[in-house]
Amino acid sequence: MTDYYRSKVKYNEIIATFDDVLIQPGFTNFEPSEVDMSSNLGSYKFNLPIMSAAMDTVTEELMAIKMALLGGLGVLHRNCSYERQLEMVRIVKRARSFVIDDVATIQPDESVSKAKYMMDNYNISGIVVVNEENKVCGIFTKRDIPFSKNDINNGKVKNFMTKDVISIEPGASREKALEVLFESRKEKLPIIDKGGNLKGLITKKDLAPEFPLASMDSEGHLICALALSPKFPESTHAQKLLKEIENYVDIFFIDVADFYKTSDIKGTKKLMDFLDSDFVLGNIGTYEAAEHLITKGNFNEDKFIGLKVGMGSGSICTTSIQTGVGAPTLFATAQVADAIIDYNSKISLIADGGFKNPGDLPKAFTAGADLIMSGHFFAGSTESPGYVDTIQGRKVKIYRGMGSKEARTSGYVADRYTEGSKSLPEGVSDYVPFVGDMEGVLLSLKEGLLNGMIYAGAKTIDEMKKAKVGVVSYVGQRESRPHDLLSRY
Ligand code: XMP
Numbered sequence: 135m136t137d138y139y140r141s142k143v144k145y146n147e148i149i150a151t152f153d154d155v156l157i158q159p160g161f162t163n164f165e166p167s168e169v170d171m172s173s174n175l176g177s178y179k180f181n182l183p184i185m186s187a188a189m190d191t192v193t194e195e196l197m198a199i200k201m202a203l204l205g206g207l208g209v210l211h212r213n214c215s216y217e218r219q220l221e222m223v224r225i226v227k228r229a230r231s232f233v234i235d236d237v238a239t240i241q242p243d244e245s246v247s248k249a250k251y252m253m254d255n256y257n258i259s260g261i262v263v264v265n266e267e268n269k270v271c272g273i274f275t276k277r278d279i280p281f282s283k284n285d286i287n288n289g290k291v292k293n294f295m296t297k298d299v300i301s302i303e304p305g306a307s308r309e310k311a312l313e314v315l316f317e318s319r320k321e322k323l324p325i326i327d328k329g330g331n332l333k334g335l336i337t338k339k340d341l342a343p344e345f346p347l348a349s350m351d352s353e354g355h356l357i358c359a360l361a362l363s364p365k366f367p368e369s370t371h372a373q374k375l376l377k378e379i380e381n382y383v384d385i386f387f388i389d390v391a392d393f394y395k396t397s398d399i400k401g402t403k404k405l406m407d408f409l410d411s412d413f414v415l416g417n418i419g420t421y422e423a424a425e426h427l428i429t430k431g432n433f434n435e436d437k438f439i440g441l442k443v444g445m446g447s448g449s450i451c452t453t454s455i456q457t458g459v460g461a462p463t464l465f466a467t468a469q470v471a472d473a474i475i476d477y478n479s480k481i482s483l484i485a486d487g488g489f490k491n492p493g494d495l496p497k498a499f500t501a502g503a504d505l506i507m508s509g510h511f512f513a514g515s516t517e518s519p520g521y522v523d524t525i526q527g528r529k530v531k532i533y534r535g536m537g538s539k540e541a542r543t544s545g546y547v548a549d550r551y552t553e554g555s556k557s558l559p560e561g562v563s564d565y566v567p568f569v570g571d572m573e574g575v576l577l578s579l580k581e582g583l584l585n586g587m588i589y590a591g592a593k594t595i596d597e598m599k600k601a602k603v604g605v606v607s608y609v610g611q612r613e614s615r616p617h618d619l620l621s622r623y
Contacts, residue, residue: 151447151462152494153611158602160591169587171580173504173595175482176412176439178357178384180505181205181347183595184495184579185484186572187448187509188212188361188389190519190541191533195225195257197517197572202356203230204576205347209387209507212361213536213546216375223358223382225257230345232308232354233325234335239264242271242292249274249291260322262332263295269330272297273322301326304333311336351384358382359414361389363549364398366405373408380409385439387414390550391453391537391560392445394423397553399431406434416442417486419461424473428481440482442507443470447488449510450535453560463488464501471502471599492582496590499583499598509533511579515572522568529568535561 148154173183182205186193190213193201198208210222228234240249240261249261253276260275272295280286280294300318302311304325315323315338325334340354349357360383367373386409388402393416406413415438418424424441427433444467446453446460454460461469467485474481485503489495489511498506512518513533522529534540536547537560551560569575592598606614 148605149460149462149465150468150605152464152488152490152497154605155464155497155603156606156610156614157496157500157586157590158604159589160601162588162591164593166584166588168593169584170594171583171587173482175207175385175414175484175505176480178349178412178439180207180349182576182580183499183503183505183583184576185209185359185505185507186512187486187507188359188387189509189513189534189536190214190544191531192509192513192518194519195222195229196519197512197515198222198226198358199229199356200517200572202226202349202358203345204573205345205349206576207349207357207359207505209359209361211536212363212389213541213544215546216367216372216379219360220375220379220382221255223360223379226358227355227382228256228258230340230348230350230354230356232336232340234337234340235333235353237262237324237332237335239268239332240274240291241265242290242295244291246280246286246289246291246294250279250286262324262335263291264332268332270299270301270324270326270332271295273299273324275322299324299326302336303327308341312341315341357384359385359387362386362405363547364388364390364393364401364405365549366401366408376409380411383411385412385414387442388416389536389547391417393418394420394426399427403431403433406437411437412439413437414440414442414482414484416440416484417445417466418443418470419445419466421469421473424470425477428473428477438481440484440504441470441474442484442486443467444486444488448486448535448561449488449490450533450538450561450564451487452535452562453537456558456560464497467498467501467503474502492579493586495579495583496586496598496601497603499595500590500601500603502599504595510566511575512572514566514569515575516570517572523565525565530565531568532563533566534563535559537561538563 172181184206186197186201186208188209188211190211193208198210201208238261242263263272274291274295278294300320301324321338323336327333444463447462463485482504484505485498486507489508514531520532539559540563590601
């Protein structure tokens with residue numbers, strides 16, 4: 135058994151949090167441009183090891199798409215019906231790809247209003263028109279929507295679609311597709327086989343390397359992750375929907391406050407048998423919990439790709455003060471990292487919640503994390519769900535814990551907490567400052583991490599795990615912040 139992380143943070147004596155420790159500076163024998171911040175979760179590679187939390191005031195389709203385009207991952211929340219979850223995962227998976235094989239189609243005799251409804255709801259700009267035998271007979275894009283209201287309400291697709299379809303054969307290269315798109319000045323290129331059958335669709339925006347760091351699967355679709363209750367759904371209708379949802383999801387994140395429970399383990403095992411996607415399990419907070427899940431959980435080894443850690447340390451969490459139990463993220467990370475080293479180093483570790491400053495990120499990696507997750511950093515951005523409000527001249531957005539009274543009354547996340555417990559909220563709802571585009575937030579997190587890695591002398595996340603940390607004294611903590619300035623205290 136290694137004492138590696140254990141010797142770094144003496145967590146058996148102190149339950150340490152981010153502010154308790156500092157990374158010791160290391161020797162830097164490389165250029166900033168050589169730093170590689172990429173990290174893996176199972177077989178998925180992320181150029182930016184940052185995730186947005188599965189919370190209903192943080193991650194819906196807009197945030198998930200932006201996070202993945204910029205190299206991270208947004209985990210879609212589950213505080214809504216399966217129907218809404220299906221809508222979200224579909225939008226994320228369809229947002230980008232080199233080849234779309236699940237092409238939205240319509241028949242020529244269908245109404246213009248239906249085509250318009252589909253484009254609005256699937257967030258796409260065009261639909262391929264096919265006859266009953268799936269043979270392509272036209273394409274209908276937003277540009278083909280007629281001007282007159284009467285034509286929209288009563289017109290048929292066949293009277294407004296573009297009949298002369300420029301297409302490409304199956305198996306054509308990216309370069310060939312780019313060439314045809316350029317020559318025809320089109321945005322969409324249906325893939326049609328020799329028999330005239332629709333085989334897929336290539337769009338111009340997906341071919342352009344507009345987002346070189348994007349988190350993508352092998353077909354160029356964005357990686358899609360969704361939170362999931364550990365309870366196996368009882369009704370066949372719900373099971374059917376979940377199966378449909380799975381078609382668009384790469385990774386399910388089991389989403390409970392405390393996963394170290396027989397009932398959640400049993401339910402998750404059933405879900406893993408039922409679904410083919412990969413799974414991250416969480417949250418847990420101790421070495422013993424990780425050891426148990428890895429060695430006695432009997433989870434499908436190929437699908438169990440990660441553990442998410444941290445309990446009660448989130449900015450909106452009240453679990454620790456309501457119940458007296460908690461595992462601050464840094465402590466939980468160091469504990470679980472040790473168990474992963476001891477029992478299965480293929481499992482990735484996600485440090486979740488409690489991050490206040492960019493400098494907390496490098497600390498989490500030093501304690502053994504592969505990726506980090508935050509709600510707090512992203513809740514106030516344009517891409518989070520909800521409206522921008524103004525309080526005393528300041529722009530704000532609402533950020534609420536999934537255990538807050540407000541979130542729990544929705545009925546979908548009651549099983550995130552102790553079964554049957556309804557009267558004791560474990561989270562709060564409050565305002566956070568509106569911070570604009572989340573790209574700006576990510577940029578400052580990225581820079582904090584980059585500079586932290588440079589100061590620590592670590593070129594990669596794995597090297598970061600070897601950096602030394604020390605516990606800071608109370609006076610040291612005071613000194614680490616701006617101090618002895620007239621306007622501060
Ligand atoms: P931050 O610090 O980013 O933390 O706001 C986000 C993480 O907190 C967890 N979470 C909760 N924990 N009560 C809790 O005890 C809650 O109401 C609650 N809501 C979210 C979750 O793990 C999230 O990623």
